[in-house]
Amino acid sequence: MTLSLKPATQPILERHSATWQDYVAIRDHPAVDWQKLSFYQGWLWVNMGKEGPEHASVSDFTTIVFGFWAFLHPDVPLQSCGRCLIERPETHACAPDLVLYKGDNIPKYQPGEPRRIDLRYQRAPDLVGEIADTTLSIDLDEQKQLYASLGIPEYWVIDVKGRRVFAFGLAEGGQYRAIAQSQVLSGLKIDLLEQALERLAEETNTAAANWLLQQLQSRA
Incomplete structure (x- = not known):
């Protein structure tokens, strides 16, 4: 073909x-x-x-949330590199809206290398996510299967129009199961993230992220 x-x-x-x-x-x-x-x-x-403005706003909001979580956990290495192309040559390729590495062995680009993450030599992310503005069905089906097959521990689908977050953790057998609290970003409840998303209807994404930071600080 x-x-x-x-x-x-x-x-x-x-x-x-x-x-x-x-x-x-x-x-x-x-x-x-x-x-x-x-x-x-x-x-x-x-x-x-x-990329539309709502997609961009939600994507940047989520990246700010990652940064605030890192602020509250300064001893935990965390790196966001959303939209980076990830490959396992011959079988897998993807460019998630959200890509998050936590802990050790975070991939580092070396001059002269292809500008993508090659899973033959570098480890998979700890969390990936998709901002579903017009792609909700694909993100909950084909993309979900793809990320599960790569063994990525946590996957988020953020429904822009519905202000919902579908969060999944990798279970035994390599299948995703719905989770109520992030397993990678400890202490972050998914319903709290959804409450912050709802605020985007009336507030800026920085204001909504600041509200979420205050909630996390008060519950620490």
Whole structure:
């Protein structure tokens, strides 16, 4: 199978019988301005749409939350590198909106290396997430299967329109199960995160994150 390399006229390209070579052709094609890219078990998904203001606001809000959690836990190494391309060559590729590493052996880019995380040599993130503005069904299905198969301990799907957070922890057998509290960011309850998201309807994302910080400090 050969995929057409003219997908720039369409915001979304999805195939269920693609090859790794098809993925690489899209990834490296100079005329394809992709925003999100995923490959797993023949499923190739390319999003060439531009990021909307609500998606960007929620994404930045979540990154601020990561920073505030790090402020409250200064002895725990934490690094956010959302939207970075992650590959396990021949089988997996993804660029999650949220990518979080915790603890030791956080990947470091070396000059001359490809500008992506290669899971043959670097460990998988501790938490990934998707900001679901127009992609909720895919994020709760194909993307969820992809991240579980990589053994990523925690996965979030943030529903922008519904102001909901679907949080999953990796259980025995390699399947995700719903969790009420983050396992990676100890002390962060998912319903508290949702309350902060609801405030985005009336407040800035920095104000909502500040409110969440105050709640975490009062419960520490």
